[in-house]
Amino acid sequence: MTGPVRFQLTDEQRALKNATRELLAARFDRDRLRAAVGDPAPDRALWRELGAAGFFALRLPEEAGGVGLGLPEAVLVFEEAGRALLPGPLVACQLLAGAVDGVADGERIVGLCDGDREPVLWEHPCACDELILLEGGAPDLAHGPGGAQGRTVGAYRSVAGKVSRAPFASVDPLTPLARVTDHPRTTPLNGPDVTRLRREAALLTAAQQLGSALRTVEMAVGHARVRTQFGAPIGSFQAVKHLCAQMLVRAEIARSALYAASVTDEATDVAGAKLLADEAAVRNARDCLQIHGGTGFTWEADVHLHLKRAWLRAGSWGTAGEAEELLAAQLVG
Amino acid sequence: MDLAYTEEEEDFRARLRGWLAGVLPTLPARPDPLDWPGRRAYDTAWQRRLYDAGYADVHWEAAPTLRLIFLEESERAGAPYVGANFVGLLHAGPTIAAEGTEAQKRRWLPPVLRGEEIWCQGFSEPEAGSDLASLRTRAVRDGDAYVVTGTKIWTSHAEVADWCELLVRTDPAAPRHRGITWLAMPMDAPGITVRPLRTLAGSAEFAEMFLDEVRVPADCRVGAENDGWRVTMVTLSFERGTAFVGEVVACRRVLTEVARRARANGRWDDAVLRRRLGRLNAEFAALWRLTQWNVSEAQLRGGGPGTGGSVFKLRYSHARQELYDAAAEVLGAGAWDADEEWTADRLSSLSYTIAAGTSQVQQNIIAERILGLPKGR
Numbered sequence: 001m002t003g004p005v006r007f008q009l010t011d012e013q014r015a016l017k018n019a020t021r022e023l024l025a026a027r028f029d030r031d032r033l034r035a036a037v038g039d040p041a042p043d044r045a046l047w048r049e050l051g052a053a054g055f056f057a058l059r060l061p062e063e064a065g066g067v068g069l070g071l072p073e074a075v076l077v078f079e080e081a082g083r084a085l086l087p088g089p090l091v092a093c094q095l096l097a098g099a100v101d102g103v104a105d106g107e108r109i110v111g112l113c114d115g116d117r118e119p120v121l122w123e124h125p126c127a128c129d130e131l132i133l134l135e136g137g138a139p140d141l142a143h144g145p146g147g148a149q150g151r152t153v154g155a156y157r158s159v160a161g162k163v164s165r166a167p168f169a170s171v172d173p174l175t176p177l178a179r180v181t182d183h184p185r186t187t188p189l190n191g192p193d194v195t196r197l198r199r200e201a202a203l204l205t206a207a208q209q210l211g212s213a214l215r216t217v218e219m220a221v222g223h224a225r226v227r228t229q230f231g232a233p234i235g236s237f238q239a240v241k242h243l244c245a246q247m248l249v250r251a252e253i254a255r256s257a258l259y260a261a262s263v264t265d266e267a268t269d270v271a272g273a274k275l276l277a278d279e280a281a282v283r284n285a286r287d288c289l290q291i292h293g294g295t296g297f298t299w300e301a302d303v304h305l306h307l308k309r310a311w312l313r314a315g316s317w318g319t320a321g322e323a324e325e326l327l328a329a330q331l332v333g
Numbered sequence: 334m335d336l337a338y339t340e341e342e343e344d345f346r347a348r349l350r351g352w353l354a355g356v357l358p359t360l361p362a363r364p365d366p367l368d369w370p371g372r373r374a375y376d377t378a379w380q381r382r383l384y385d386a387g388y389a390d391v392h393w394e395a396a397p398t399l400r401l402i403f404l405e406e407s408e409r410a411g412a413p414y415v416g417a418n419f420v421g422l423l424h425a426g427p428t429i430a431a432e433g434t435e436a437q438k439r440r441w442l443p444p445v446l447r448g449e450e451i452w453c454q455g456f457s458e459p460e461a462g463s464d465l466a467s468l469r470t471r472a473v474r475d476g477d478a479y480v481v482t483g484t485k486i487w488t489s490h491a492e493v494a495d496w497c498e499l500l501v502r503t504d505p506a507a508p509r510h511r512g513i514t515w516l517a518m519p520m521d522a523p524g525i526t527v528r529p530l531r532t533l534a535g536s537a538e539f540a541e542m543f544l545d546e547v548r549v550p551a552d553c554r555v556g557a558e559n560d561g562w563r564v565t566m567v568t569l570s571f572e573r574g575t576a577f578v579g580e581v582v583a584c585r586r587v588l589t590e591v592a593r594r595a596r597a598n599g600r601w602d603d604a605v606l607r608r609r610l611g612r613l614n615a616e617f618a619a620l621w622r623l624t625q626w627n628v629s630e631a632q633l634r635g636g637g638p639g640t641g642g643s644v645f646k647l648r649y650s651h652a653r654q655e656l657y658d659a660a661a662e663v664l665g666a667g668a669w670d671a672d673e674e675w676t677a678d679r680l681s682s683l684s685y686t687i688a689a690g691t692s693q694v695q696q697n698i699i700a701e702r703i704l705g706l707p708k709g710r
Contacts, residue, residue: 006629007336072334221704236709238693241700248699252644256626257619263336272615321608328611331592332601
């Protein structure tokens with residue numbers, strides 16, 4: 001190893017992040033975002049474009065047609081997706097790009113379900129060509145509910161039409177949901193380890209939370225600079241300033257934990273990163289809404305889109321309670 | 334992004350570890366906290382050992398990563414921290430190194446490194462806390478000296494210090510940031526009265542300092558007259574750098590001990606408390622990563638820590654208080670025992686959201702300097 005390699009983005013990582021931001025700004029601008037609120041199905045042309053840009057094949061080896069990068073790069077790309085509120089089963093397609101044909105280049109869309117939750121929910125059911133169901137494989141907890149001990153560990157694939165489902169009215173207009181009532185467990189998914197899939201799903205979900213948390217800081221600060229009340233920009237009032245400062249602190253502490261977890265790939269690091277990123281996304285969206293005042297309570301403002309998505313992500317691939325139990329167990333382990 | 338250290342850094346760590354393992358068992362017992370001369374002797378003797386082993390200037394000269402490793406390993410091994418050398422090594426010394434003349438550097442820096450002279454800090458005043466630039470201590474030029482009159486507060490180690498880095502007002506008519514001068518005041522000068530200040534923790538860490546026409550030689554001025562505010566900002570940026578590295582390492586150790594104690598006394602069965610400890614584990618792990626991030630940034634960019642130090646300080650000071658509140662819950666009635674170590678640390682943690690920039694001032698700094706929100710009240 002040469003020179004002091006640091007815990008900072010490399011030039012290549014910075015370039016990848018910027019390129020992703022530019023691609024999303026060009027192909028998924030605010031008009032497209034608002035159009036997606038009415039019709040959240042992923043745009044297949046955009047999906048193929050993301051595929052061509054390596055969004056899904058990022059971590060596949062180059063000899064398999066991938067980009068040959070690692071988890072830290074995937075985290076940076078997903079941070080940008082979260083920032084842009086890009087809809088679609090992004091985590092599923094990134095994780096399964098090597099395991100399910102057609103996913104890497106964006107031709108086919110695949111969903112991923114956590115079979116250990118009740119109800120079992122499926123994101124973007126109408127957009128998926130195939131659904132993968134994960135059972136077991138969550139980190140063992142020394143205490144508390146939700147431990148996966150003793151459960152059979154497995155991943156099963158099924159074409160979308162073979163999955164029995166019931167309607168579920170999603171609180172997030174950008175994430176349609178269905179309740180899975182029966183999934184044929186006939187075809188095991190060969191390849192990826194279930195525990196690893198869960199850990200990476202948590203990490204990439206946390207990355208989107210971080211992107212959202214940083215975006216709501218920008219939105220809040222932007223509004224506080226221009227919104228005038230009592231003859232001054234509200235951002236000149238300490239009560240508002242301190243809300244904004246705490247938003248940044250939450251996002252930055254989550255960023256440190258998340259980037260480190262993307263390097264170590266340790267279960268407890270990932271759990272801690274998700275805990276902090278979930279908190280940053282949800283609480284920053286709440287504070288952003290508060291700073292927007294009455295405007296923030298309208299459908300037209302984008303704040304509620306960040307908040308609702310943050311709520312869904314916070315409950316996916318590991319909750320706060322599970323993370324805290326895991327991290328508590330580490331202390332006495 | 335990488336968390337690995339270079340071969341050179343790992344060598345530094347291994348050598349330091351070996352040295353600490355050899356030297357620490359030979360140290361005398363720690364002095365009583367109220368025995369100031371004893372504390373001075375203990376801390377300066379430790380600094381002398383660091384000097385002889387080649388580690389004395391690690392706070393000044395070493396690359397930020399080596400400094401991080403030094404502080405991390407020192408804490409892990411239970412080595413003494415800078416103690417009475419704090420101001421000399423971390424405030425006054427770096428200021429003189431950056432802003433002093435060659436003669437001043439020769440006069441003041443080597444005794445700090447060798448553990449021969451102790452410095453204290455005379456910045457805050459009863460009426461100038463967060464608003465430091467409103468300080469009123471007057472210095473009037475009289476021949477080859479400044480005549481200084483005023484009151485300073487929160488001066489650590491004043492009883493045993495040889496020198497005081499002092500901020501004084503030399504031009505009362507100028508805009509408040511432009512009439513301040515930085516002086517090195519000899520603590521044996523006539524006219525200085527030091528009165529210990531007892532904190533809520535019962536200790537006498539700090540003192541008040543009354544200055545009555547104290548004559549400070551003009552060649553003890555560092556930087557130009559009335560340029561002291563800028564000179565001071567150089568100092569303060571050192572304070573927010575790696576100052577908390579050892580403490581974060583210590584907090585993570587304490588958290589583990591708190592969890593083990595809870596397991597032993599049955600409190601671990603309380604899911605609310607257990608989850609709280611789990612959350613603190615995430616919090617301190619993240620603070621350690623943020624430290625590494627900030628240090629890496631300083632190393633790449635050069636210079637002192639940026640405003641990122643405010644983000645860290647704000648979150649860390651709060652987390653430290655949360656840790657000792659959780660420890661108190663684990664202790665139960667044991668937390669009422671003033672001799673309990675965690676109770677003493679709980680009390681001292683209360684200063685963390687106040688000292689070195691209150692949490693409210695830190696939030697203003699973040700909002701205005703990082704986020705670019707307009708100044709106001």
